[in-house]
Amino acid sequence: MDESVRLRTATDEDRRAIADLLIYVFNEHATDELRELEKLIIEPGRSMVAEDDGRVVGTAAAQTREMTIPGGVLPTAHVTGVGVSPTHRRRGILTSMMRGQLLEIAEAGREPVAALWASETAIYPRFGYGPASSRLRFDILSREVKITAPAAPPGRLRLVVPAAARAELTAVHDDLRIHRVGWSSRPDYWWQYLLTESDGHRNGATESRGVLYETAEGPVGYALWRVKNDWGAHGPAGEVRVREVVAGNPGVYAELWRFLLSLDLARTASYHYGALDEPLQFIVDEPRKLGRSFQDALWVRLVDLPTALEARRYACPVDAVFEVTDPIIEANNGRWRLTGGPDKASCVRTQDAPDFACSITELGAAYLGGTTLATLHTAGRIEKFTDNLPSTAFTWLRQPSSIEVF
Numbered sequence: 041m042d043e044s045v046r047l048r049t050a051t052d053e054d055r056r057a058i059a060d061l062l063i064y065v066f067n068e069h070a071t072d073e074l075r076e077l078e079k080l081i082i083e084p085g086r087s088m089v090a091e092d093d094g095r096v097v098g099t100a101a102a103q104t105r106e107m108t109i110p111g112g113v114l115p116t117a118h119v120t121g122v123g124v125s126p127t128h129r130r131r132g133i134l135t136s137m138m139r140g141q142l143l144e145i146a147e148a149g150r151e152p153v154a155a156l157w158a159s160e161t162a163i164y165p166r167f168g169y170g171p172a173s174s175r176l177r178f179d180i181l182s183r184e185v186k187i188t189a190p191a192a193p194p195g196r197l198r199l200v201v202p203a204a205a206r207a208e209l210t211a212v213h214d215d216l217r218i219h220r221v222g223w224s225s226r227p228d229y230w231w232q233y234l235l236t237e238s239d240g241h242r243n244g245a246t247e248s249r250g251v252l253y254e255t256a257e258g259p260v261g262y263a264l265w266r267v268k269n270d271w272g273a274h275g276p277a278g279e280v281r282v283r284e285v286v287a288g289n290p291g292v293y294a295e296l297w298r299f300l301l302s303l304d305l306a307r308t309a310s311y312h313y314g315a316l317d318e319p320l321q322f323i324v325d326e327p328r329k330l331g332r333s334f335q336d337a338l339w340v341r342l343v344d345l346p347t348a349l350e351a352r353r354y355a356c357p358v359d360a361v362f363e364v365t366d367p368i369i370e371a372n373n374g375r376w377r378l379t380g381g382p383d384k385a386s387c388v389r390t391q392d393a394p395d396f397a398c399s400i401t402e403l404g405a406a407y408l409g410g411t412t413l414a415t416l417h418t419a420g421r422i423e424k425f426t427d428n429l430p431s432t433a434f435t436w437l438r439q440p441s442s443i444e445v446f
């Protein structure tokens with residue numbers, strides 16, 4: 041990094057410069073509305089800036105949130121808002137910020153894990169982030185699929201304005217997210233960010249619309265979507281852009297999708313945040329018409345290795361020794377013994393001979409139970425010294441997923 045550049049923790053006065061830099065580097069249309077939204081999600085004390093001659097030329101932030109992991113919920117630094125001015129690229133500013141941020145998180149000792157969504161997949165493995173979950177993108181021919189699933193429990197659909205129904209949405213989301221590995225808690229400012237309308241977020245479609253499914257117990261599911269209106273040679277050709285479908289009950293989940301796929305004047309629907317094993321695929325008569333494509337989703341970094349591995353649960357009994365290299369967080373380096381299973385886990389230093397060796401990036405990739413240790417070994421990313429590779433133990437009930445880019 042150039043000598044003229046210095047890193048420091050951002051203050052309130054930096055909010056505007058940070059918002060401007062992020063809007064610029066992400067090639068968004070700068071409006072006052074968008075600037076206010078970007079300012080909203082900067083947590084005091086959790087953003088850093090790189091400054092050159094009094095100008096903010098780089099920034100990186102973390103949000104204080106929880107993430108669901110196999111068998112629990114863990115405070116997880118949600119790394120976001122990373123950008124470097126085009127005038128200062130490829131001079132090591134990102135590298136300094138990522139190192140600085142990880143060391144800060146490690147020192148604070150509150151978050152054993154960090155997670156992010158990567159704008160480009162080449163950027164983060166070098167900092168120890170591994171590809172931990174994938175997503176399915178659906179481009180659905182709505183009129184060519186039928187939902188064949190179980191009926192919903194007695195109840196009704198009620199249209200809502202999402203921002204006005206925040207309390208109900210929050211309650212439904214909070215009930216479900218603790219059961220979905222990879223889902224995150226949502227601080228107030230994040231709900232506000234998600235539910236505030238801005239031209240940038242509309243992207244040529246309507247405002248966000250919402251529906252709740254209510255039973256005698258109250259709301260038990262919701263869907264959020266926008267419609268991109270269109271007319272073609274065959275008449276109506278609107279696209280329903282689904283933002284979220286959140287429901288734990290299979291019948292309610294099916295009912296919400298049935299509703300979204302049958303909205304009048306639309307012929308297609310899209311949804312970009314499906315789990316790899318999204319139930320929708322198993323409740324339609326023609327899954328191929330869902331137009332599935334695959335993309336990476338969450339990238340996970342173990343910050344405090346033993347605490348992170350002790351915090352999760354394992355699909356079957358595990359007792360394995362492994363050797364880890366971590367180029368940034370010294371305390372993670374060395375040999376560890378992991379023991380445990382579905383009920384408890386322990387991870388302690390050992391001098392015993394290792395069963396396998398890898399870098400911290402591979403453990404991040406395997407942490408949520410999506411990417412398997414066996415796959416990483418087959419890819420030559422894990423060195424095996426014995427047959428005791430706890431690949432099955434690291435998997436979990438369902439594929440990890442995340443329904444939001446942060």
Ligand SMILES: CC(=O)SCCNC(=O)CCNC(=O)[C@H](O)C(C)(C)COP(=O)(O)OP(=O)(O)OC[C@H]1O[C@@H](n2cnc3c(N)ncnc32)[C@H](O)[C@@H]1OP(=O)(O)O
Pocket residue numbers: 065066119120121122123124125128129130131132133134135136156157158159160162163
């Ligand atoms: C969690 C998030 O917020 S993801 C969003 C990331 N931000 C963006 O994509 C916005 C647009 N891009 C940018 O602002 C910048 O290009 C950044 C932040 C990605 C990179 O910042 P820089 O300061 O240029 O990175 P830095 O100089 O530290 O590069 C470190 C290494 O990563 C590599 N690298 C950096 N960015 C990229 C990239 N987009 N693609 C491939 N390699 C990259 C560099 O080549 C360098 O490799 P080397 O050490 O082998 O030479």
